Amino acid sequence: MARAASTRSAPVAGPVTWRQARARVVRHEDWGAGHRWLDLEVPPAFPKPVAGQFVQLLLESPSPVLLPRPMSVASATPAPGGRVIVGFLYAPVGSGTRTLAALRPGATLEVLGPLGRGYPLDAPGTPVLVAGGRGVAPLLFAADALARRGRKSVFVFGARTRDLLVGVDEARRRMAKIDGALHLATDDGSRGLRGTVVDVLDRIAPKLPAPLVLHACGPHAMLHALATWSAPRGAHAWLAMESVMACGTGVCRGCPLPRSTAGRETYRRERADAPSLYGNAEYAMCCTEGPVFEARELDWDRIE
Ligand SMILES: Cc1cc2nc3c(=O)[nH]c(=O)nc-3n(C[C@H](O)[C@H](O)[C@H](O)COP(=O)(O)OP(=O)(O)OC[C@H]3O[C@@H](n4cnc5c(N)ncnc54)[C@H](O)[C@@H]3O)c2cc1C
Ligand code: FES
Numbered sequence: 001m002a003r004a005a006s007t008r009s010a011p012v013a014g015p016v017t018w019r020q021a022r023a024r025v026v027r028h029e030d031w032g033a034g035h036r037w038l039d040l041e042v043p044p045a046f047p048k049p050v051a052g053q054f055v056q057l058l059l060e061s062p063s064p065v066l067l068p069r070p071m072s073v074a075s076a077t078p079a080p081g082g083r084v085i086v087g088f089l090y091a092p093v094g095s096g097t098r099t100l101a102a103l104r105p106g107a108t109l110e111v112l113g114p115l116g117r118g119y120p121l122d123a124p125g126t127p128v129l130v131a132g133g134r135g136v137a138p139l140l141f142a143a144d145a146l147a148r149r150g151r152k153s154v155f156v157f158g159a160r161t162r163d164l165l166v167g168v169d170e171a172r173r174r175m176a177k178i179d180g181a182l183h184l185a186t187d188d189g190s191r192g193l194r195g196t197v198v199d200v201l202d203r204i205a206p207k208l209p210a211p212l213v214l215h216a217c218g219p220h221a222m223l224h225a226l227a228t229w230s231a232p233r234g235a236h237a238w239l240a241m242e243s244v245m246a247c248g249t250g251v252c253r254g255c256p257l258p259r260s261t262a263g264r265e266t267y268r269r270e271r272a273d274a275p276s277l278y279g280n281a282e283y284a285m286c287c288t289e290g291p292v293f294e295a296r297e298l299d300w301d302r303i304e
Pocket of ligand 1 (some may be wrong): 092093242
């Protein structure tokens with residue numbers, strides 16, 4: 001099958017567009033199964049994020065953590081006066097996110113962003129949004145962005161159990177607006193298909209117009225399985241990766257991901273002049289060149 005040209009929302013070495021700004025908590029609520037939804041109001045000077053980008057949240061003193069915490073943008077809605085409400089869906093898993101979880105409406109924190117490169121929302125083909133667990137966050141945003149472009153998408157959402165399909169009602173609402181399909185899968189069969197998102201793709205792919213353009217986010221094992229599934233089927237897989245991050249801006253070199261042979265060739269052909277903030281021929285920086293990568297660009301056997 002011919003490879004369709006893919007387009008991304010930002011060039012590999014475009015001008016730096018992120019800003020640091022003071023944000024205000026306007027909504028912060030429990031979304032079940034240990035997850036929370038956070039809405040932050042950011043000033044007009046904060047550039048509007050695109051789906052797949054993330055921000056660094058800097059908790060104010062006194063905070064048990066020094067470094068900012070990276071979080072995918074789950075929504076971006078215009079507010080009066082040119083302000084934007086930026087939404088996040090997250091799980092409090094450690095000191096930073098537990099401190100974040102205690103912030104009440106009216107509290108302030110610094111945000112740095114929007115950071116990284118997002119999904120190729122204009123790529124020709126059928127957009128298929130594939131979410132695993134809390135990885136649903138950037139895909140809710142992608143569903144909104146595709147709908148605004150008048151593009152119909154398909155949503156595949158998998159988790160271990162039905163309780164962990166957090167945000168499923170939001171995904172359903174978005175698909176209802178565009179008359180798109182939502183397919184669910186759980187490991188224990190408590191909701192949707194018993195199995196994984198790959199099992200769902202095996203069932204639905206033959207009925208969808210090629211090429212499929214997967215936009216995915218979830219656990220590493222799921223992303224690896226999607227990379228393996230997509231290659232022989234001529235599907236394009238754009239995967240939002242996570243890595244431990246300190247700066248989020250390419251400076252600390254703390255988030256390298258190994259390139260595949262194809263990735264090294266692409267780098268030498270198209271990106272050799274990119275600033276070192278974007279990595280080098282061997283390693284891509286997850287925060288600047290990603291977090292969304294095309295699966296074939298990375299060496300999956302060397303990613304932990
Ligand atoms: C690009 C990106 C987008 C993300 N989006 C989301 C999201 O939408 N929702 C969500 O719930 N989580 C998201 N995460 C993960 C989130 O950043 C971590 O859960 C958070 O940083 C943990 O901080 P902590 O202080 O609470 O936990 P810690 O006590 O520091 O550690 C708990 C766990 O989180 C991991 N972790 C710690 N610091 C970081 C860090 N700076 N970067 C990455 N992982 C870290 C640790 O390896 C450990 O497994 C994202 C991570 C990245 C890199
Ligand atoms: S987090 Fe510092 S280089 Fe990526």
